[in-house]
Amino acid sequence: MNTAAQPFTAKPDRQRLSRFSRSWGQRFVLAFNAAMIVTALTLAWVLHLTYQQVSSIDRVQLGGTLTLAPSTKPGERVLNILLVGYDSSDGLDADDPIRVGRDGERLGDVTIILHIDERAGTAAMLSIPRDLWVPIEGYGDRRINYAFGIEGPELLIETINREFDIPIHHYMSVDFAGFQGIVEAVDHVDVYFEQPARDWNEAEQHSQTGFEMLNPGCQPLDPPTALAYVRSRYYQVQQADGEWTNSLPLSDIGRIQRQQDFMFQLMKRAIATGARNPFTLADLIDVTLEQITIDQEMTPQLLLDLGTTYRSFDPGELGTYSYPSDSERVGTAWVLLPLRNQADAVLELFRGSPPDSPATVYLSIESDPSQKEQLQHLSLALEQDGFSVAESQIRQHQGGIVLEHGIDGQEAAELVRTSLLRSGVQEAITLELIAGDPISNLAYQGRSVVMILGSDVGSGPGAAGESDPATTTTSNTTTTEIPSTESPEPESGVTTTPIPVQCG
Secondary structure, eight states: OOOOOOOOOOSSOOOOOOGGGGGTTTGGGTTTTTHHHHHTTGGGGGGGGGGGGGSHHHHHHOTTSSSSOSSSSSOOOOOEEEEEEEETTTOOOOGGGGGGTTOOOOEEEEEEEEEEETTEEEEEEEEEEEEEEEETTTTTEEEEHHHHHTTTTTHHHHHEEEEEEEEOEEEEEHHHHHHHHHTTTOOOEEEEEEOOOOEEEETTTOOOOOOOOOOOOOEOHHHHHHHHHHSSSEEEEEEETOOEEESSSHHHHHHHHHHHHHHHHHHHHHHHHHOOOOOOOOHHHHHHHHOOOOETTTOHHHHHHHHHTTTOGGGGGGGEOOOOOEEEEETEEEEEEEOOOOOOOHHHHHTTTOTTTTGGGGEEEEOOOOHHHHHHHHHHHHHTOOBBOOOOEEEEOOOOOOEEEOOOOOHHHHHHHHHHHHHTTOOOEEEEEEOOOTTTTTGGGGSSEEEEEOOOTSSSTTTTSSOGGGGGGOEEEEEEEOOOOOOOOOOOTTTTOOOOOOOO
C-alpha cells in the first residue's frame, strides 16, 4: 500500500478577497459538506472562458485507486465524486479555537459522495459520518475518517470501494483555511436558529470550536463563525428556562443535518446573487481555484461538460442522504455501526440505479394479525414490482395504509404508494414523516419505508385484490408529520432537533 499521504496541503497567507468577489463564493461554500458539489456542477461550465487557469488547481495523483467511468460520452456519464473536507488547522489564525490540540493533524472531517447522473440530469449526495465504524485494511476496525488521516485519499477510497461496494470516479478536497477563504468570498451566509445555540463540551467544560449564537432567527454567519458552526460536535440549544441541552445524543448525526441545510442555503443564495452569470463567474474563478484539490483525471473538458448539463440545476432537486447507522459503545467511546440492509438500499443509487428503482427502497411491513391474507397479497404485488420486503411485524392499526418514512425517505414512500395503487388498493394511503433523532428511529433512516396495514384494508368494496388495476381510481393521499420520539441513548438532558428552517 502506498503510505504517502499525498498533497492535501493548506495554503496559508491567502490574499484577502475583494468585496466584489464575495457575491460569487456562495456557490462553492460548504467546503466541509458541499462547496465541492457546486464546483463540480457549476464552476465547470465557465472554465472555457478561463481555460488556461485550470493548470493552477492543485492535483493529487491517485494511481489506480479511482474507477474508470463506464461511459465517458457527454450526457451519458454516471459518476461518483468523493468530496472531503479535512481536519487541518494549517493556515488558520494562531488564536483560532479550532487550532487547540489539532496542529499537524489531518483527518477526514466531512466525507461526502456526490452522485451525478447526466442521463437524467439528477444529483444526490451521501454524507458518511466520520464516526462510522468500519474495517480499514491493515489497521482493523476504526472510525472511517481515520483512513484519510493515516494514508490520505487512496486508503479512504479503497475503504469505500470495499465496504460500500460503490465506485469512486473522481476526488475533490478542501481544508479549514480553504473553507474560510471560500466563505470570505461570500461575505456571509444566513442560517436559521430556532433557539440560542452553542458548541460546548460539558465533560471538559470548554468549547471545541468557539461557536456561540445567542440570538434566534435568521443570522448571517461570517467565515470564522460559519466554520465553527459546521464543525460543532457538542452542539447545544438553550431552552426557555435558560438551561442548555444537547441537541442530539450523537454529535455526528446532528452535524450532518446542519451541514446539509447550510449547503442548501448557500446554493440558493448563490443563484439569487447572480452566480449563473458566466461573465461574473469568469471574473471570480480565481477565488475558487485556490481552495480545492482534485484528482489528476478530472480534466477541464469533464468539468465543462458537467457544468453545461447542470448550469440550470435547482438546489431543491439535490437528493441528500446520510449513511444509516446505529450507536454503539466501543471501549470508552461512542461510534456508529453501519445498518447494512438499510444502507444497501441507499447505496443502490450510488451504484447506478435510478431514483425510481424499487431496489433503492428498504421496505418493511407491519400489520394487524387479522390481515394475513391482505398482507400476503400486497407483499406479492410489491415484490413483483421489484421491491424487497423485509420480515413483517405486528402492529394494531385502524384505518387505511400508512407509509412512514424519515427525512431522506419521502421519494421512496412515493414509489411504494404508486406500486400499491397499481395493485388495486383503493383505501386512503397516508404518508407520515417521522422526524427527530435518527438514532431514536432506526427504522426510518435512509430510503426506508415502514408500511402499516390497517385492520380494515380489504374489508369492503374496493378491497386490495378485488379491483381491476386498470380501473382503479387514485386514492386520497395525505402527508403528515408526527412528533419525534425520545432518544434511547443513556445521556441526560437530550432533546430532539427538528428539520432546520430555511432562511429566505
